[in-house]
Amino acid sequence: MKYLILKDLFLQKRMLVLAFAYVLLLTFAFQSMGEGQLVAIISAVGYMFVMLGGAWEETNKSDVLWNSMPVSEWQIVGAKYLAIPLYVVFVVLVYGVVSSAFSLLRIPISAAPFNPLGIVLGMIGVFIAASLYYPVYFALGYTKSRYWHFILFFGIIVSASMIPALFPNKPAWLDPLLAQIPELANDVAVFVALGMFVVILVGGSFLASLTLYRRREF
Amino acid sequence: METILQVKNVVKEFTGFKLNGISFSLEPGYIMGFIGANGSGKTTTIKLIMNLLHLDMGEIKVFGLDSRKNEQEVKQRIGFVYDDNHFYEELTIGQMTKVLAPFYKHWDWETYNRYIHRFALPATKKIKTFSRGMKMKYALAVALSHKAELLIMDEPTSGLDPIVRSELLDILSEVIQDERCSVLFSSHITSDLDRVADYVTLIHNGNILFSTSKEEVFERYSLIKGERSLLGSELRRYLVGVRENQFGFEALVTDQEQALRLTGGKAIFERPTLEDIMVYCTKGQAV
Known part of the structure; x- marks a missing residue:
């Protein structure tokens, strides 16, 4: 499976220029988000890599290649999910270069500083978006799933940009919920719960993608 | 094996x-x-x-x-x-x-x-x-x-x-x-x-x-060419496909000996190519 991921890296490294353009644009657009800026940028640009990975496969009709070779469907599907952390590394590197350039050149665009929490939350954002996208992609292919992709992509951008306006403070409806489950008041417990949610979502998405991909014909 | x-x-x-x-x-x-x-x-x-x-x-x-x-x-x-x-x-x-x-x-x-x-x-x-x-x-x-x-x-x-x-x-x-x-x-x-x-x-x-x-x-099929007057109903029974024009006909035949007898030696027999065989077998003019 690592060679399928290697193939993705060979292809995606060509998209770094596009990633720079997206990061520049989104850094400017998400200035008012504060610390959420980093999360939103990693989520949006990371998801762009997910989508472009699908586009490369469709352009080259590579499903015929892989399914003619001794490569199992779970490897083909699994490699796409496992490539996500590498996409995030790409975005983090690009963001690092862009934010450093702003700082060095004294460009008056505020870029949130790196923080591990922001990177982890950004990666979770990409995993959630990819988990919603991949089952449709593996069932229909890139071209037929592109409308779903656009809904997700702009959904991420719009919802990310609206969160600060919608929830300037912790939403009031959350307090009674937290009171019911005191363990959730603890930050660590929140992270564990979030982690479990993401694992279940990604696992369910992977199984759905695999089932749907096995039904496809090429 | x-x-x-x-x-x-x-x-x-x-x-x-x-x-x-x-x-x-x-x-x-x-x-x-x-x-x-x-x-x-x-x-x-x-x-x-x-x-x-x-x-x-x-x-x-x-x-x-x-x-x-x-x-x-x-x-x-x-x-x-x-x-x-x-x-x-x-x-x-x-x-x-x-x-x-x-x-x-x-x-x-x-x-x-x-x-x-x-x-x-x-x-x-x-x-x-x-x-x-x-x-x-x-x-x-x-x-x-x-x-x-x-x-x-x-x-x-x-x-x-x-x-x-x-x-x-x-x-x-x-x-x-x-x-x-x-x-x-x-x-x-x-x-x-x-x-x-x-x-x-x-x-x-x-x-x-x-x-x-x-x-x-190639043993089964031969290409036969001749004048249209040779194309009797009995000969047609042995033809897989036939192409006719005002000068004559060309066809694929499955039994060369019978075709030779029916044409009285007046037709020409050739070895067909695979293309001839494919075209005559599939063009839907079998008789």
């Missing part, structure tokens, strides 16, 4: 097309020409063999194994060359091979490098800069570098110039000399198969019209 490929009563239906329970088999060490017009079912059959399409009914055995249940094992032993390029155009062949090779247990870098050198393929150029012939040669190099026992080729020569086609056919002849490897070669360019095929399978509208050795095909 076991049958390399056995296709048995295979049915696959799409809107407007159906493979009607086709059957044929291929023995080790032979090249089978799989001929038929465009849309006759060649690619569908190959995709079913490669498990790119799901079977509606029937059975496909490769190396004596069920091609569905033993998919990974079977595909380790198959090399394929398709009409379209399915390699990543943005990668160099060096990068592409680095990704592909580890999936094959018996990948042989020495053989691969020998073919890349023989075909003069530049390892550092992107595949998108390659001509159609170069892409086909690369696909062939990959197909021949993991000790495949069955080569499946779907229209590999279409769109290629005669020199590259000839080179490909020479290599195929070399490959089967060890009598271990077999080739299923689908094409509508029948002149290529006239040259290299040992067996011929003709498919038309999703039905196998015949699947037999090339010698038997």
Whole structure:
């Protein structure tokens, strides 16, 4: 499976220029988000890599290649999910270069500083978006799933940009919920719960993608 | 030795097309020409063999194994060359091979490098800069570098110039000399198969019209030419297809002795090409 991921890296490294353009644009657009800026940028640009990975496969009709070779469907599907952390590394590197350039050149665009929490939350954002996208992609292919992709992509951008306006403070409806489950008041417990949610979502998405991909014909 | 490929009563239906329970088999060490017009079912059959399409009914055995249940094992032993390029155009062949090779247990870098050198393929150029012939040669190099026992080729020569086609056919002849490897070669360019095929399978509208050795095909059919006045109703019974014009007729005949008797020696008999046989057997003017 690592060679399928290697193939993705060979292809995606060509998209770094596009990633720079997206990061520049989104850094400017998400200035008012504060610390959420980093999360939103990693989520949006990371998801762009997910989508472009699908586009490369469709352009080259590579499903015929892989399914003619001794490569199992779970490897083909699994490699796409496992490539996500590498996409995030790409975005983090690009963001690092862009934010450093702003700082060095004294460009008056505020870029949130790196923080591990922001990177982890950004990666979770990409995993959630990819988990919603991949089952449709593996069932229909890139071209037929592109409308779903656009809904997700702009959904991420719009919802990310609206969160600060919608929830300037912790939403009031959350307090009674937290009171019911005191363990959730603890930050660590929140992270564990979030982690479990993401694992279940990604696992369910992977199984759905695999089932749907096995039904496809090429 | 076991049958390399056995296709048995295979049915696959799409809107407007159906493979009607086709059957044929291929023995080790032979090249089978799989001929038929465009849309006759060649690619569908190959995709079913490669498990790119799901079977509606029937059975496909490769190396004596069920091609569905033993998919990974079977595909380790198959090399394929398709009409379209399915390699990543943005990668160099060096990068592409680095990704592909580890999936094959018996990948042989020495053989691969020998073919890349023989075909003069530049390892550092992107595949998108390659001509159609170069892409086909690369696909062939990959197909021949993991000790495949069955080569499946779907229209590999279409769109290629005669020199590259000839080179490909020479290599195929070399490959089967060890009598271990077999080739299923689908094409509508029948002149290529006239040259290299040992067996011929003709498919038309999703039905196998015949699947037999090339010698038997040429023993069975003759091309007959003569004046129209020779075309009596009795003679027509022996004709597979007939083409008439104001000067005379040309037809494919299954029983040359009877045709010779019925024309009183006034007709000319010739050895048909595979193209003649394909055209007359499929054009729907059988009498």
